[in-house]
Amino acid sequence: xxxxxxxxxxxxxPTEIPKEFQxxxxxxxxxxxxxxxxxxxxxxxxxxxxxxxxxxxxxxGKLEPFKLADSPMMDEATALRALDAADKAYDEGRGVWPQMxxxxxxxxxxxxxxxxxxxxDTVVALEMLEIGKTKKDCEKExxxxxxxxxxxxxxxxxxxxxxxxxxxxxxxxxxxxGTMLCMGPFNYPLNETFTVLIPALAxxxxxxxxxxxxxxxxxxxxxxxxxxxxxxxxxNFINGDxxxxxxxxxxxxxxxxxxxxxxxGTYDAILKSCPNPRSMYKNAGLEAKNAAIILPDADLxxxxxxxxxxxxxxNGQRCTALKILYVHESIADDFVKKYSEAVSKLSVGxxxxxxxxxxxxxxxxxxxxxxxxxxxxxxxxxxxxECGGVANQTMFFPAVLYPVNDSMRIYRxxxxxxxxxxxxxxxxDGPIDAINNSRYGQQVSIFGTHEGEIAHVxxxxxxxxxxxxxxxxxxxxxxxxxxxxxxxxxxxTLSITDALLEFSRPVVVASSEKNAELVxxxxxxx
Ligand code: G3H
Numbered sequence: 001x002x003x004x005x006x007x008x009x010x011x012x013x014p015t016e017i018p019k020e021f022q023x024x025x026x027x028x029x030x031x032x033x034x035x036x037x038x039x040x041x042x043x044x045x046x047x048x049x050x051x052x053x054x055x056x057x058x059x060x061g062k063l064e065p066f067k068l069a070d071s072p073m074m075d076e077a078t079a080l081r082a083l084d085a086a087d088k089a090y091d092e093g094r095g096v097w098p099q100m101x102x103x104x105x106x107x108x109x110x111x112x113x114x115x116x117x118x119x120x121d122t123v124v125a126l127e128m129l130e131i132g133k134t135k136k137d138c139e140k141e142x143x144x145x146x147x148x149x150x151x152x153x154x155x156x157x158x159x160x161x162x163x164x165x166x167x168x169x170x171x172x173x174x175x176x177x178g179t180m181l182c183m184g185p186f187n188y189p190l191n192e193t194f195t196v197l198i199p200a201l202a203x204x205x206x207x208x209x210x211x212x213x214x215x216x217x218x219x220x221x222x223x224x225x226x227x228x229x230x231x232x233x234x235x236n237f238i239n240g241d242x243x244x245x246x247x248x249x250x251x252x253x254x255x256x257x258x259x260x261x262x263x264x265g266t267y268d269a270i271l272k273s274c275p276n277p278r279s280m281y282k283n284a285g286l287e288a289k290n291a292a293i294i295l296p297d298a299d300l301x302x303x304x305x306x307x308x309x310x311x312x313x314x315n316g317q318r319c320t321a322l323k324i325l326y327v328h329e330s331i332a333d334d335f336v337k338k339y340s341e342a343v344s345k346l347s348v349g350x351x352x353x354x355x356x357x358x359x360x361x362x363x364x365x366x367x368x369x370x371x372x373x374x375x376x377x378x379x380x381x382x383x384x385x386e387c388g389g390v391a392n393q394t395m396f397f398p399a400v401l402y403p404v405n406d407s408m409r410i411y412r413x414x415x416x417x418x419x420x421x422x423x424x425x426x427x428x429d430g431p432i433d434a435i436n437n438s439r440y441g442q443q444v445s446i447f448g449t450h451e452g453e454i455a456h457v458x459x460x461x462x463x464x465x466x467x468x469x470x471x472x473x474x475x476x477x478x479x480x481x482x483x484x485x486x487x488x489x490x491x492x493t494l495s496i497t498d499a500l501l502e503f504s505r506p507v508v509v510a511s512s513e514k515n516a517e518l519v520x521x522x523x524x525x526x
Contacts, residue, residue: 002344002386002387005344005348005386005387005397006387006390008348008349009348009387009390009391009392009395009397010392012348012349012350012359012392012395013055013056013057013058013063013350013392013393013395014055014057014058014350015057015058015059016057017053017055017057017066017129018352020352021125021128021129021352023122023125024121024122024125024126024129025068025129027122027126027220027221028051028068028069028126028129028130028217028220029068029069029070031069031220031221032051032068032069032070032071032217032220033048033069033070033071033072034220034223035072035074035078035223035237035238035239036223036226036227036235036236036237037078037081037082037085037236037237037238038081038082038085038088038089038232038233038236039085039227039231039232039233040227040232041223041224041227044072044074044078046072046073046074046075046078047072047073047075048070048071048072048073049070049071049073050067050069050070050071051067051068051069051070051071051130051214051216051217052065052066052067052068052362053065053066053067053068053129053130053132054131054132054358054359054360054361054362054394055129055132055350055351055359055394056359056393056394063392063393066129068126068129068130068217069217071216071217071239072238072239072240073239073240073241073244074238074239074240074244074245075240075244075245076244076245076248078238078245079208079238079240079244079245079246079248079249080248080249080252082208082236082237082238082249083179083181083208083236083249083252083254083255085232085233085236086179086180086206086207086208086233086234086235086236087179087206087254088233089206089231089232089233089234090176090178090179090205090206090256092178093175093176093178095206095231095233096231097204097206097230097231097234098175098176098204098205098206100204102156102157102159102202103157105156105201105202105204106153106156106157106202108229108230109149109152109153109198109201109202109229110153111228111229112149112225112226112228112229112230113146113149113150113153115222115224115225115228115229116146116149116222116225117146118225119221119222119225120139120142122221123138123142123190123218123221123222124138124139124142125138126217126218126220126221127141127142127189127190127215127217127218128351128352129351130189130214130215130216130217130218131186131187131189131214131215131361132315132351132358132359132360132361132394133187133314133351133358134314134351134352134353134354134355134358135351135352135354136354137313137314138351141188141190141191142190144191144477144479145190145191145194145195147479148191148194148195148198148479148496149194149198151479151480151496152198152199152202152496152499152500153202155496155497155500156202156500158497159173159174159500159501159504160172160173160174160523162520162523163508164513164516167512167513168510168511168512168513169510169511169512169513169515169516169519170508170509170510170511170519170523171508171509171510171519171520171522171523171524171526172506172507172508172523173506173507173508173509173523173526174203174500174501174504174505174506174507175203175204175504175505175506175507175526176200176203176204176205176503176504177205177256177257177281177503177504177505178205178206178255178256178257179205179206179207179208179254179255179256179257180200180205180206180207180208180255180256180257180258180259180503181207181208181210181246181249181250181255181257181258181259182196182197182200182207182208182209182210182259182260183209183210183212183246183259183260183261183262184196184197184209184211184212184215184261185212185215185261185262185285185319186212186213186214186215186361187215187314187317187318187319187416188261188318189211189212189214189215189216189218189219190218190219192261192285193209193219193261195479195494195499196259196261196283196494196499196503197209197235197259199496199499199500199502199503200257200259200499200503201230201234201235202500202503203500203503203504204504205256205257205503205504206233206234206235207234207235207236208236208237208238208249209235209236209237209238210238210239210240210242210245210246211237211238211239212262214361214362216239219237223237242266242270246270247270247273250270250271250273250274251273251274251275253274253275253276255274255276255280256279256280256281257280257281257282257283257503258270258271258274258280258281258282258283259282259283259284259503260282260283260284260285261284261285261286261319262285262286263286263287264284264286264287264488267284267286281502281503281505282491282492283491283492283494283502283503284490284491284492285319285483285485285489285490285494286319286485286488286489286490286491287319287414287416287440287488287489288319288320288323288414288440288441288442288443288485288489289323289324289412289413289414289438289439289440289442290320290321290322290323290324290440290442290443290444290445290465290474291322291323291324291325291326291431291434291435291444291445292306292307292310292311292322292324292325292326292444292445292446292447292473293326293428293431293432293444293445293446293447293457294307294325294326294327294328294331294335294447294448295328295428295446295447295448295449295450295453295454295457296328296330296331296448297448297449297450297453298331298447298448298449298471299447299449299471300331300334300335300338301338302471303335303447303471304335304338304339304342305342306445306447306471306472306473307322307325307339307445307447307473308339308342308343308346309473310322310445310473310474310475311323311325311398311420312343312346312356312357312398312418312420313356314358315357315358315360315396315398315417315418316398316415316416316417316418316419316420317360317361317416317417319416319442319476320442320443320474320475320476321416321474322420322445322473322474323414323415323421324404324410324411324421324422324423325339325420325421325422325423326423326424326425326430326431326434327422327423327424327425328424328425328426328428329424329425329426332402332403332422332424335422336384336400336402336422339400339420339422340384340385340386340388340400340402341385343385343388343398343400343420344385344386344387344388346398348395348397357395357397357398357418358395359393359394359395359396360394360395360396360417360418361394362394363393363394365394365396365417366391366393366394366395366396368417369389369391369396369399369415369417369418369419370389370391370396371409372409372410372413372415372419373388373389373399373401373410373419375408375409375410376401376404376408376409376410376421377401379405379407379408380403380405381401381402381403381404381405381408381410381421382401382402383399383400383401384400384401384402385398385399385400388400388401389419396417396418397418398418398419398420399418399419399420400420400421400422401419401420401421401422402421402422403422403423403424404421404422404423405423406434408421411423412438412439414440428453428456428457428460429460432457432460432461432464435461435464435465436460436461436463436464438464438487439487439488440485440486440487440488440489441464441465441466441485441486441487441488441489442465442466442467442474442484442485442486442489442490443465443466443467443468443469443474443475443485444457444461444464444465444467444468444469444474445469445470445471445472445473445474446458446468446469446470446471447471448471454470463486464486465485465486466482466483466484466485466486466489466490467481467482467483479495479496480495480496480497481495482494482495482498483495483498507526509522509523509525509526
């Protein structure tokens with residue numbers, strides 16, 4: 001074990017959060033308890049919970065969690081007040097917001113994004129401190145989200161169609177579903193939430209956003225931008241325990257749409273209390289177990305590079321991360337040597353230092369990663385990289401497990417963290433079968449050079465996953481590409497254009513051909 005790396009892990013935590021981010025800590029402490037309902041930003045005075053950073057601070061040799069804010073643990077009545085505000089703003093489709101033209105709503109959203117940009121430093125710093133993502137990646141996430149919003153409003157004008165067939169003409173427009181509940185994830189609390197929230201708003205829906213338990217703070221500095229840009233009640237933010245605040249909203253039967261990013265278990269549990277599941281529109285990004293299949297003739301140097309980044313960017317806490325690597329037996333030992341050497345070279349540090357590996361959200365996550373490693377090791381796998389699985393509080397150094405097999409939890413469970421299992425195959429039909437039989441079906445990466453071999457895998461997997469990456473890692477972007485999954489990995493599809501279609505439904509003004517001009521004029525109203 002490298003003593004240098006071990007010592008870095010042992011001494012990774014600072015004695016203080018750097019001064020340059022104290023302004024964000026102050027904002028968190030000051031504003032964390034605020035919430036936005038019906039156009040009013042007010043402080044919560046009920047039950048609260050503490051928000052800690054994954055970054056611990058070393059106080060006289062003792063590591064302590066660093067407190068960032070208090071956050072509201074709202075009650076049922078407040079959650080229902082948020083729903084009521086959204087419901088009234090929608091007013092069965094006759095509210096100000098759903099009645100606005102696309103151009104008017106575009107204007108409001110452009111105003112929001114102008115104000116959002118002014119909060120970049122605070123949003124970035126709060127996200128970095130709350131979820132432990134590197135500063136560079138939080139900045140990228142912020143900028144990608146701004147670009148997504150700007151491209152969304154630019155695309156909205158292209159949604160109208162005029163049809164004419166067999167003597168009938170029709171103006172086809174898109175109208176909102178109605179009142180929506182939106183729940184985003186901890187790992188991309190800004191981007192993933194906003195890539196459903198903004199298109200839903202743009203199409204005229206009114207929304208209640210329930211912030212994630214970890215990652216709720218970065219939205220707080222944007223409440224005022226929303227308040228200033230949108231009519232009262234169009235957007236409302238709530239926080240708290242899901243059973244207390246989400247279940248009553250779902251149970252009310254007043255939701256027309258539900259957008260969710262997170263685990264399928266939670267998604268299913270929430271839907272159980274929905275009295276109208278058939279008529280409620282659903283959109284979800286759920287778990288995945290994206291695999292890399294490394295063919296015998298793969299270029300090892302570039303494959304190792306893509307796999308390290310694909311498996312371990314943001315500590316592997318991405319739904320698109322490579323969560324299992326299948327390597328052909330003829331190159332397995334060579335690949336694993338190169339892969340584990342590359343993993344051992346990853347830098348560890350604090351999110352503001354922009355290292356490769358940062359602390360994971362909490363001790364419970366670190367414990368779960370250790371359990372997955374122990375389970376695999378107990379069943380015959382080895383941790384093959386230096387310091388693999390070495391942990392210090394929330395800092396967990398990635399563990400490369402080799403060889404793994406289907407008796408181990410890590411073979412099929414989504415780890416969502418820095419544990420990277422490698423399985424060996426003799427015939428590529430083995431991994432093809434395993435992926436087809438998996439509960440999940442988001443993406444796959446194929447690494448190889450012989451086109452015929454790659455084509456065989458593409459044919460074997462084209463109905464098992466939703467994106468097949470050739471000699472590159474799995475990823476969501478670019479944002480014009482459809483992002484979805486099969487089986488338990490997703491419900492419906494997102495992209496800049498798809499999201500606008502998903503969060504709306506077609507409405508046609510139609511008549512016979514002789515009324516074509518009237519249809520065009522009335523079509524402008526929808
Ligand atoms: O966690 C899921 C994200 O949507 C992944 O996005 O591939 O751009 O990191 P990414």
